Amino acid sequence: MNARTVVTGGKLLANLLLAAFSVFCVFPILWVLYSSLKNQAAFSRNIVSLPSSLHFENYSKAFWDGELYRYLGNSAFVAAVSVVLTIAIGFVTGYFLSRFSFRGRNALYAMFLFGMLVPTYGLLVPLFIEYRNLHLLDSRLSLVLPEVTFALPLVIFLIESFMKSIPTEMEEAAYMDGASLTSSLFRIVFPMCRPILSTCVIISFLNIWNEFPFALILINTQELKTVPVGLTNFVGQYTVDYPQLMAGINVSILPVIVVYLLLYKRIIQGMVAGAVKG
Known part of the structure; x- marks a missing residue:
């Protein structure tokens, strides 16, 4: 049971690391996408937050x-x-x-x-x-x-x-x-x-x-x-x-x-x- 627990814990840790790495890879793309829908003032206030209104212009x-x-x-x-x-x-x-x-x-x-x-x-x-x-x-x-x-x-x-x-x-x-x-x-x-x-x-x-x-x-x-x-x-x-x-x-x-x-x-x-x- 101990060995199985160690193996399971190792797999879980590896999956968490891979998931975190995937988020770090995908987030810049999503950030550029939704930041393009902000206005300059909203972007200057908080560069990471989601847009409160969409500016397709x-x-x-x-x-x-x-x-x-x-x-x-x-x-x-x-x-x-x-x-x-x-x-x-x-x-x-x-x-x-x-x-x-x-x-x-x-x-x-x-x-x-x-x-x-x-x-x-x-x-x-x-x-x-x-x-x-x-x-x-x-x-x-x-x-x-x-x-x-x-x-x-x-x-x-x-x-x-x-x-x-x-x-x-x-x-x-x-x-x-x-x-x-x-x-x-x-x-x-x-x-x-x-x-x-x-x-x-x-x-x-x-x-x-x-x-x-x-x-x-x-x-x-x-x-x-x-x-x-x-x-x-x-x-x-x-x-x-x-x-x-x-x-x-x-x-x-x-x-x-x-x-x-x-x-x-x-x-x-x-x-x-x-x-x-x-």
Whole structure:
């Protein structure tokens, strides 16, 4: 009985610790959500208390007066173009690295893997100088090139690894039926890679959507700023309108949630792919 009591007490303590940890993880999200429905005076009186009245106008003010709609459009453009280019280049590169052996293949693959080890933000100053010399600063496409470049190593690594689990016999059968390399690549291999491609889309989109330093350095025009940089406009020199800032934060995370909900089933398939052999 004593041993059983000790085991039961240990399990209860572990569950209590896990529950407390869960509360600490979830509370900041809930706090940002309900604080966005306060007014500035109520927030200043008590930052933790629940709102006594709901102020949904914080969202309209953040969206229109704070020009959040403009920042969302800029971020959506950069993310869409960057993700499409990243997936297209990463898919083709990962396919050729996994299916073909050629001179320099290992060196090329090692170079892409080394790209994951490079401290991204250590390249801010060199990249800024290069952009300034080439007159590429402050353009709608200024962020696309670095976003694609820094997202490619991980995407190529994931796709190349996933390709190895796809049997080559299916492509060989397609070649026997007269299919070209391009037709086999996009009609047979591409549909089979949807789980890992969905995972790559989520990872790339999340990183690009939340990217701040490059957007801050390479973009100066107010009309071209992205969401992470645009949210800093809610912080004044002497005061901060926290309810509107939190309303802007809530709006800015909606696209990420939508993309995840659209692709999460494919992501789960990509995570478990190869775990069971049929």
